[in-house]
Amino acid sequence: MRTSLPTQLPKEKERPNDDGNNFLIWKKHIKTLGHRPRTFIRRFEIETRKLFEEQNLSETIPQATLVPFQNVPTNLPMLVVNIVSLIWYLGRRYPRCFADPQILNLLMSYMIKARIGPSVSAIFRDCFVHIPLTEEQQRRLDQVQESKSTNFQWHWPLPKIIQLPARLPRPDKYTFVRAMEYAYLAKNAVFATEVWIRRQAWRAYIDDRIEQDFHNVLWSHLGDDDLIRYEEEVRNDFADLRDWSKFATLESERSDGASNTLYEGYVRLLYIQTLASCGLCDDALNMIRMGTGEKYDWTFSMLAKVRDYAEAFEHHELGNYIDGLRHSGIHAESQTGVNE
Numbered sequence: 001m002r003t004s005l006p007t008q009l010p011k012e013k014e015r016p017n018d019d020g021n022n023f024l025i026w027k028k029h030i031k032t033l034g035h036r037p038r039t040f041i042r043r044f045e046i047e048t049r050k051l052f053e054e055q056n057l058s059e060t061i062p063q064a065t066l067v068p069f070q071n072v073p074t075n076l077p078m079l080v081v082n083i084v085s086l087i088w089y090l091g092r093r094y095p096r097c098f099a100d101p102q103i104l105n106l107l108m109s110y111m112i113k114a115r116i117g118p119s120v121s122a123i124f125r126d127c128f129v130h131i132p133l134t135e136e137q138q139r140r141l142d143q144v145q146e147s148k149s150t151n152f153q154w155h156w157p158l159p160k161i162i163q164l165p166a167r168l169p170r171p172d173k174y175t176f177v178r179a180m181e182y183a184y185l186a187k188n189a190v191f192a193t194e195v196w197i198r199r200q201a202w203r204a205y206i207d208d209r210i211e212q213d214f215h216n217v218l219w220s221h222l223g224d225d226d227l228i229r230y231e232e233e234v235r236n237d238f239a240d241l242r243d244w245s246k247f248a249t250l251e252s253e254r255s256d257g258a259s260n261t262l263y264e265g266y267v268r269l270l271y272i273q274t275l276a277s278c279g280l281c282d283d284a285l286n287m288i289r290m291g292t293g294e295k296y297d298w299t300f301s302m303l304a305k306v307r308d309y310a311e312a313f314e315h316h317e318l319g320n321y322i323d324g325l326r327h328s329g330i331h332a333e334s335q336t337g338v339n340e
Contacts (some may be wrong), residue, residue: 014081021184023115041118052085052158061089073313076114084108084155087161095165101128105174107154112182118152121191124179127155127164129168131201154336172231177263180270196271203264206231264293269302278308281307281315285336288321300326 025042035043052058060068067089069127073079087107098104104127111119133141155162183192244325268287275284284306292298300307303322310318 002293023076023114023117026029027073044077048081048157048160050080051078055081057081057085057096058159058161061085062092064089065093080114080116081158083107084158084162087164088155091163091165093166098165099167099169101169101172101175104128104169104179105172108178108182110177112178112185117182117186117188119154119156119334120155120179121149121188121284122152123154123193124175124191125150127173128169130198131205133197133201137197137201139193139273141197144190147191149190150211165209173263175324176202176267177270180267180274184270184274184277187274187277189274189280192271196267198266265296268293273305273309276309276318280307280314281313281318282308284309285315285318288318298325 003014023044026044030040030043055068061194067086069082069086071078073082084107087103098178104123107127108120108123111123153160156162176195180192180199183189183195187304268290269292272284272287275281275287288298288303300322303325307319307322310316310322
């Protein structure tokens with residue numbers, strides 16, 4: 001479910017200090033007040049916590065039977081207070097709804113749209129029950145993960161009293177797609193690698209389920225729709241998930257279309273672009289050589305942005321490899337024309 005953030009009011013209805021719903025816009029507003037750039041994050045935390053306390057939400061939400069907000073948010077701190085507090089309220093009031101990942105996917109999407117970086121990685125880590133990593137995957141994650149990146153919690157910048165339901169969902173395709181989109185947007189290779197490692201574990205778990213059924217049922221073919229069904233099985237081990245026809249028709253709606261495909265190639269492309277944009281061109285080239293993970297191969301046009309990064313960082317091997325895809329594509333087209 002992709003829902004855009006509220007837009008600014010028209011000029012004729014503009015309110016005082018109406019500084020937008022994007023952190024970049026909010027920073028410009030704070031800069032006009034004379035604050036130094038290093039204080040922006042701290043200032044944002046102070047203002048949101050002040051609003052949280054002024055509305056007495058720590059006392060109101062645990063007892064509320066209705067959504068405890070009366071005013072429309074007029075700036076980014078107020079918007080964030082309302083969104084995070086609403087998730088807290090819904091989690092306490094309707095914990096069963098949080099067995100499905102779409103609510104928390106939407107929360108992460110809001111933080112991505114608002115460019116609130118510290119919250120995005122924390123939501124990805126804290127709000128989903130990820131598949132356990134192998135020892136090798138955990139070792140690799142420990143190597144790349146920055147300690148400062150794990151200091152934030154999903155409800156930042158609000159206090160620690162805010163808690164999610166005890167039972168959290170497993171992630172779905174949309175979770176990984178949005179997280180990787182943010183990593184590319186922020187040029188954060190560390191977070192992108194974490195998303196990729198956790199997604200590898202997730203896919204391996206699904207593939208293991210598929211292999212078991214292939215062995216037991218002796219199937220000979222796996223279609224893309226079957227992957228949707230297996231993902232749903234992995235997401236919720238407690239429901240009767242063999243009613244595949246029902247779940248297959250609902251999954252596209254639940255994950256905003258992400259269930260139509262596993263987006264394997266798209267996620268890999270985002271990861272490759274993130275690595276290349278951060279100058280990690282060797283790693284990007286190794287990922288390209290692993291293939292798309294789909295039924296199609298990489299083409300020059302798919303990797304055009306990566307080619308630009310290769311040129312910017314003067315990584316000739318990566319650039320030459322991508323150039324070779326352009327020539328091979330032309331050769332393939334000419335061969336097709338001859339055959340016809």
